[in-house]
Amino acid sequence: MSSTTATSGLSRARRGLAPGGSGASPGRKSKLSAQTTRTFFWLLLPSVVLLVLIHGYPLIHAAVQATHDGDLLQTGNFVGGENFASVLSSPAFWKAAQFTLWFTIVGVFGSWLVGLGLALLLRTKIPAGNTFKVLLLLPWVVPIVVSSTAWNWLVATPDSLIPSIFRGLGFGTPLFLADPTLASITVMVFKVWVSFPFMMMMISAALASVDTTVYEAASMDGASKWQQFTQITLPLIARSTYISWILMTIFCVNDFPTIYLLTGGGPVSATTSLVVLAYRTVFQDFATGPGVAIAFLMTMTLVVISVILYRQIRKSSVE
Amino acid sequence: MNVQSAATRPFSRRNFLGLTAAAASVPLLAACGGGSATQGGGGGAGGTVKFWDMPWATPAYNDSAKKIAEGFAGANNAKANYQIIQWNNFYQTFSSAIASKTGPAVSTGGGFQAFQFEQQGQIAYADKVIEKLKSNGQFDDFLPGVLDPFKSDKGYVAVPWQLDMRVFWYRKSLFEKANVALPTDWPSLLEAGKALKKLGAFGFATGAGSGNNYGNHSMIMMMVNNGGGVWNKDGELDLLNDRNVEAIEFVRELVSNGIVDPAAVSYTTDNMSAQWKDGKAGFGLFQVNVPQRVGDTSGDLLVADPITGPHGDKATIVFPNNIMMYKNTPSQDASEEFLVYYLGQLKELWKQKLMSALPVFKSITELPEFADDPNNVKIVKDWQPIAKTFAAQGSTLNANLAALDGGQALNQFSQSILTGQAPDAKTALQTFQSGLESVLKK
C-alpha cells in the first residue's frame, strides 16, 4: 500500500535520510536535515506572505470591528464582548446557525454522493463519456448570478415550469420559494446542483491515481463489486474525500451568493444562514460590530469543525 | 487621477513600508476618517470634481449624464469626471472608497446614504448651493415640499434631483372584464380584489423576494395611507399606534382573501414585472413609468387614483433621490459650482425620456416630453402632493431610515404578513418594533 510506503519514507525523511545517502554519519545527517528545512522554508514563504496580507490583515481588522461599536468608517469605542453577547442572545442567530448546519450537511454530503456516483459512472466506458464529463461541470462554471436567475424562472411563480409539472402530476402547486420549508429545500438542492461538479472532479482525480490492478487481484480473490467498492475504492479515495468534505464545509458555511440571490434569506428568514445574517446585519442594518461578530463566531465554529476533520485526515494517512 | 497615477508609479520600497506600517496600526480606519481634504482623494490635479452616479436607468441614461458632467467648466479651470457605480454592494463601494480617500467629491446614491455619511462626518453641507439656487431662480422651481426633508440642524445634507414615487397602477381591461369599479377606499379595494381573483388576477400585486423592496413599501404605504407610519411627529419609533394596527389588519385581510399572490413573498422585481406584463396583476403599488418598465405598450396599464383610508387620510410614500457633496474634495467651491450646474442641466435627462422617476422641478414636469404621458401628469397632479417620505409622520430624513429601508426588521415583517405567518397585526408590529430598536442608532 502506498500509504505505508509514504509513512516509512516520511519517518526516514524525518530521521534525516533524505536526500540520498544512508544517513550513517551524524554530521551529514544534521546538514541534510538543515538543508531540507531550508528548502521547506523557501517553498512555504510565498504562501506565508500572501496569507498574512490577504487573510491575516482583514482577520485582525475584523477582530477590531467585532469588539467595537463603530461602523465601516470609524472604529468607535471598545465594547469588549458586548457584540458577541448580544449576538449570542438573539434568536435570529441561533435560527441562522441551525439553518447553516442543515444547509452544510446537505450541501456537503449531497454534493459528495452525487459527485461520487457520477465520478464512478464516468469512470466506466460510456459512449461520449468525455463530453458528459465536461457538460456535467457546467453548473459549477455558470456565474451564480445567472444560474440563480435561471432557477428563479424555473420555480418562482405558480406558472413556472417546475410547479406546472407538479400540478400536471396532481401534486397541487408547490410554491418552491414562498413556503419556508420548500424554500429551504430548494436552496439546498440548488447548492448541491452548484457544488457536485467540484466533488466529481476531486473524486475523479483521486480515482485516476488508483492502480486498477488492485481490482483485478481482488476480483480473483472473489470479492464482490460492493466489497471492492467499500474495501478498495473508498479507502483509496478516503483522504481526498475528507479534504473535499472540509473544503465543501467551508464553501457551504461561507456561501453568500447562492442563498442570497435565490431567496434573499427569506421567506421570514427561513433560509437565512449565518453568512447571510452577517451580511445583512453589516450592510443592511448597518450594525457593523454585531455583524462582524457573527462572522467571527462562524469562523470559530468552522475552525473547530476543520480541526476535527483534519485529525481524521491525519489518521487516515497513518492507517 | 490620484488612483491611476499611483498605480502607474513603480512599486517602491516606500509603498511597501507604508503597507507594513498600515498593517501594524490596525485601527487605521479611524485615522483615515478624520484626515484633511488636502490629499485630494475626491479630486485630483487641476481641480477635477469626481462625480459618482448610479445606473438609474438604461445605459443611455448614464451616457447622457456623463455628457452633462463632462460638460462642466467651472472657475479656476475646474472640471468634472463621471464614474458609474454598480448598485450591487454599493454601500461597501462607497464606504471603502471614502475610508481610503479615493471616494467622490459629489455623488448620487442610496436614498438615505447622505444621512449615513453625514453621521460619520463625511458630508459637506449644501447650504451655499441652496443660496445659489435661490439667486438663480431654481429654488422656486422645486415642487412643493421636496427640499424640506433634507434640512437638518446643521444644514442641507443633500439636494434632491428625482422622486421615486410609489403609486397604484391598474390594468384597465381586467377591471372591465371583472365588471368592478376602481377602488376609491379600502372596502372597494377589497371588493375589486375579490372580483379580480375570479379572473385569476391579483388585486394587490406586490413582491418581497431577494432584492425586492416593493412589498416593504406596500406595508409602509398602507400605514401612511391610514395616517400612521413608522415614526411619530417627533421622529420616535411609533409602530404600535392604532392606525398602523388597523392598516396591517387590512393587509392581512387582503392576504387571507387571496387578493395577494401567495407566492408574492418570494417575488423578485422581475417576477413582479412579469405579472404586470402577463395580466396577472390587476392592481398594485409600483413605480413611475410602469408600462415602459414591464414592456407593455398596449396602453392598458394606467395610474389609479389615490385611495382614501377609513379615517379620510390620503397619502403615499416617495423616495427623494438626492445628490450629496463630500468633505473630501479638491475644492469645495468647485463641488458646489458643479452641483448647481448639474441641477440646471437635469431637464436634458427628462427631455430624452431616460428617467423612470418624477423630476423635482416644476419646469421639467411641464416639458412636453414629460407631460405627453397622461400617467405622468396624473402622478404629478394627484400623487406628488400627498407623498410622504419614509420618515412619516416625522418630517426630516435621517440615517436610521437606511436601516429601516433595506434592513431585516422591515423585510421580515412584510414577509410575515405576506405569508400569513403572523398571528395578528399587533404581534407582527411588536416584533418589527423591537427588531428595529436593536439596530437604530440613538
Place this chain on the structure above:
Amino acid sequence: MSAVLHAHPESGPALGIADTGKTRRVLSEAGMRGRWWRFVLILAITVIVLVPIMVTVVLAFTPGVNSTATGLTFENLANVFNGTLAATWLQNSLVTTLSTVVVSVAVAAPAGYVLSRGRSKAVSGYSLLLFVMQSLPIITSVVPLFILFAGMGLVDNLLGITIIYVGSTMTVATWMMAAYFDSIPISLEEASWIDGCSVFGSFTKVVLRNSLPGILSTAIFAFLLAWNDYLVAIVFLRSNEIFTLPMGVQSFFQQNATDWTSVMALAVVMMLPPIIVFATLNKYFSVGGIGGSLAGR
C-alpha cells in the same frame, strides 16, 4: 446504486495506460448492453442537470423585447460585443484569471509539498492556520483590503484583484495540492535522492512531473474562482475598460430593472472559456497520473 455497481474496472478502466492488452478484449454482449444502459442513465442525468443552463442559453439567443428578429438569433451576442466593451472585458478576465491560475499553482504546489511531506509541528500548525485564516467570509474582508490596497495604488486595476484572487485561492489550492502529493509514494523521491537530487530537485523533477491531474484540478479550481468572482471586483474595479466579465454582467443591472437578454448573452460568453479549458484538459485527468509510474514499478 447502479453507479456503484458499475464502478468495476473490468467495464473500462479510467487509466489510459491500462487500456491496453488484456482489458481491450472483445466486449461481451452483456457488457455492450451495460454500456448503453449507462449511456442512457448519464444522458438522462445530464439533461435534467442542465435544464437551468439551457434556459440561459435559449434566452441568450432569443430576440430581445425591441428586436424585429424571429426564431433564434445571434443579435444579442452581437449587441453585447458592439454596444459594450465585452471584448475588452473578456480580455481582462482572461488575463486576470490565467495570471491567478499560474501564480496560485506556483505558490500552492511548493507549499502543498511541504504540507504533504513535512511532519514537524510547525508544518502541521501552518496547514491548520491556512484554514483558520481563510474561513473568514470574503464579504467582511473586502473593505479592509480595499483600504490597504488603495494605499498602494492597487485599486481599479487588474493587478490588485489578481493578488486578492491568488490569496483567496491559495489556501484551498495548497490543500488540494497537498492531498494529491499524499497519493504519490515517497519511494519515487527516495530513488531520485539516491540519484543525487536535492529535495527541491526531486520536487520539481519527480513529484511535479507526476502531478498533472492534481495540478489541473487545482488550476481549474483557481480558474473558476477568479473567473466568476464579482464580490471583490465590484468594490475594486471602477473603470469600464478594466472590468472583468462578471463586472460586465453587473453593469446590466439597473435600478429596479435588468437587461436580461444582455446578461444571458454575456453569460454564454463567460461559459465558453471554461468549457474549452475543461474539454481540452479532460484527457489529462485520466492519463499521465501517478498510476503510470506505479505500473512500471
